[in-house]
Amino acid sequence: MSNPLYHKVVVKVGTNVITNNQGELDLQILDQLVSQTAELHNQGVAVLLVSSGAVGAGRSIIKLLDDLSPVAARQVLSSTGQIRLINTYADLFEERALKTAQILVTKSDFRDRLHYLNIRTCLTSLLKHRIIPVINENDAVSVTELMFTDNDELSGMIASMMQVDAYIILSHVDGLFDMSRQDNAPTVIKTIDISTEHFHQYIKPGTSQFGRGGMLTKCHIAHKLARLGITVHIANGRTSGILLDILNGKEVGTKFIPQKAVHGRKRWIAHSEGLEKGAVTINAGAETALRSPERANSLLPVGIESIIGTFFKGDIIKICSENGEAIGYGMAQYSSEKTRELLGKKGEKPLIHYDYLYIMP
């Protein structure tokens, strides 16, 4: 490889890519993926690997008792399987004289800016030491409420946090198939730009066999990241040489073309769904102002109709339209108590400054 297309990438490997039909880790595929990652690393590409497969690996180690709840089953399988998964990676990288580190995160680790920056410092320092981080959700402790939807969501957050050039989702399918073709010939859509709003009509519903994420979640995340300025590829991780092909600029899988990059703080806020401490409902005039493509408007008390919950300065809050629909997220500049005092008043300091505001498309 002479001139890799990207310098920093997140590669997400799905359970279905690295496990066989019996749900056991597929060593041949893992070896292939590690070998490609090592080659990229040796070419100077910083690779952050997000790998699923802990629960899958656990299934091949433990025979669960019958009376276990789904949560407990996931905890037992993931905590046992994660050891096998990470040891396999560590051994395969070591064979190529490379070092790895294990990072396990939960969604609440992304909740406040300080915690978020701590994870970023950790990953940045590992990359500086030329260590390959192997990241997964801490499935043993992240249960139901504050769980990532799947590792596609987790990797998307890491990709945006680390300002990578590209986020590569390796799945067990070749990309996004065009289901609208009359002749039914299976054709992978090569590129998608962010103006494509109805891509989900191309996707067959349903999730994958062992992993949690389906194609629709992948597309939503890909679309969101492309809007934040990150190129996303969805490709088949079982195809030999796929990572090298992507970094060589070959047209494989589906590529989401990015728009211009968005500032770091906004990227953090863009991933705040489910992490908010409270919410505000705004009037139609304020919504129009916040959606303005020409002007950078902040959210002022005059446009706020009501407040839900209790929040303090620095907390993430959800912004809802008049009809209660979530339209964005932002960081509060003062508390819910103060907001109540200023509700509807003109000429007051913004509750959410434009730099700390993310409005959904």
Ligand code: GLU
């Ligand atoms: N963290 C889970 C695992 O390692 C996978 C979640 C997913 O399928 O996205 O098994």
